[in-house]
Amino acid sequence: xxxxxxxxxxxLGILFFLPVAFLLxxxxxxxxxxxxxxxxNSVKEIPxxxxxxxxxxxxxxxxxxxxxxSNSIAASNLKELVYDKFKGFKKFQIIVLAPEGFEEDYxxxxxEIERYEDLRFWHYRFIDEDEIIRxxxxxxxxxxxxxxxxxxxxxxxxxxxNQRGRLDDREEREVEQNKxxxxxxxxxxxxxxxxxxKMSDDLRILFTEYRQKRKGKFDSSSRRDSGIKxxxxx
Numbered sequence: 266x267x268x269x270x271x272x273x274x275x276x277l278g279i280l281f282f283l284p285v286a287f288l289l290x291x292x293x294x295x296x297x298x299x300x301x302x303x304x305x306n307s308v309k310e311i312p313x314x315x316x317x318x319x320x321x322x323x324x325x326x327x328x329x330x331x332x333x334x335s336n337s338i339a340a341s342n343l344k345e346l347v348y349d350k351f352k353g354f355k356k357f358q359i360i361v362l363a364p365e366g367f368e369e370d371y372x373x374x375x376x377e378i379e380r381y382e383d384l385r386f387w388h389y390r391f392i393d394e395d396e397i398i399r400x401x402x403x404x405x406x407x408x409x410x411x412x413x414x415x416x417x418x419x420x421x422x423x424x425x426x427n428q429r430g431r432l433d434d435r436e437e438r439e440v441e442q443n444k445x446x447x448x449x450x451x452x453x454x455x456x457x458x459x460x461x462x463k464m465s466d467d468l469r470i471l472f473t474e475y476r477q478k479r480k481g482k483f484d485s486s487s488r489r490d491s492g493i494k495x496x497x498x499x
Contacts, residue, residue, distance in 0.1 A: 301421075301470045304450050305428035308420075309403035311362065312396060317388045323471060324422040325359045327454075328401060330415025331367050333374040339417045339454035344378045346460045347468070348387060354472055356424065358386045362400060364414055365391045404428055405450045418451035421467065429471060431463075 308326075310319055319326075325347060329336040343359065351357050363371060371389055378384070397414055405428055408418050421429040433440075434449040452464040 299470075300474045301429045301467050302432045303423075303427045304430040304432060304448065305403075305405035306426075307403070308422050308426045308428050309400045310426060311360065311390055311400055312392050314390065317358075317360065317390060319360075319422050319426050321424050322356045322358050323354070323424060323468075323475070325468075326400075326404075326420045326422055327359065327361045328397065328410060328414060328416050328418075329361055329363060329371075329374070330411065330413035331364055331370065332413050332415065333363065333367070333371050334377070336415055336417070337374060337377050340374060340378050342454045342457060342460055343419060344384070344387070346457065347464060348384065350465060351468055351472075352386050357472075358388060359384075360388045360390055362397050363389055363391050364394045364397060367391070405430075407450060417453050417455045419454055419464075420451050421464075421471065423471065424475070429467065431467070434463075 308319060311317075325343070327340075327343065329340060333340070340361075348359055368391055375389075378387075394414060398410070401410055404420050406418065406420075408416055410416055423429055428450070430451065431449040432446075434447050435444055449463065452467075453459050
């Protein structure tokens with residue numbers, strides 16, 4: 266009888282302390298939370314039409330140029346791996362900047378990716394070619410638009426028109442090996458692993474940041490911050 270009582274008390278003790286231990290494990294992760302780096306300030310606003318704008322939105326910005334169907338793989342990856350995952354988040358959108366006069370060329374691309382649903386938060390903005398170049402040049406990038414004003418790279422822009430990314434894209438083992446610092450300013454839509462892993466993780470971090478801001482729990486201080494301001498305006 267005494268053994269049974271002791272066993273019961275032991276089980277109850279474990280059940281009581283297990284959640285506490287779990288919270289203690291999670292506590293350091295809250296302190297180690299780091300916001301997604303600002304890699305460039307003041308991305309140029311696109312010409313506003315029907316409230317399709319960068320300001321006050323969390324935007325993935327894409328450039329599919331004058332031959333959009335040739336970018337169908339990039340567009341499909343973006344739709345399936347990013348749009349489908351984050352379309353339920355408030356103020357999230359994807360904007361594809363395209364040159365005026367190529368609306369018909371985009372009809373085939375629309376049919377390709379809109380087979381199964383209406384993409385309400387996926388916008389095509391047809392603007393002047395010079396305006397496309399100005400917007401692109403306001404972004405920080407290791408890549409250039411091709412002769413058709415297209416690139417497979419997409420960019421994350423926050424509600425304040427700051428470009429987000431990674432100032433230090435090294436993995437933990439690369440840091441331990443003292444590898445040179447490499448940055449990630451944009452995400453290659455052809456590279457499925459990069460979109461599924463890095464871009465998805467970075468968007469989740471950004472949504473977490475804004476959720477914490479709404480709750481008044483966001484602390485912008487982090488060990489990355491010292492490098493953000495120095496590099497964000499380069």
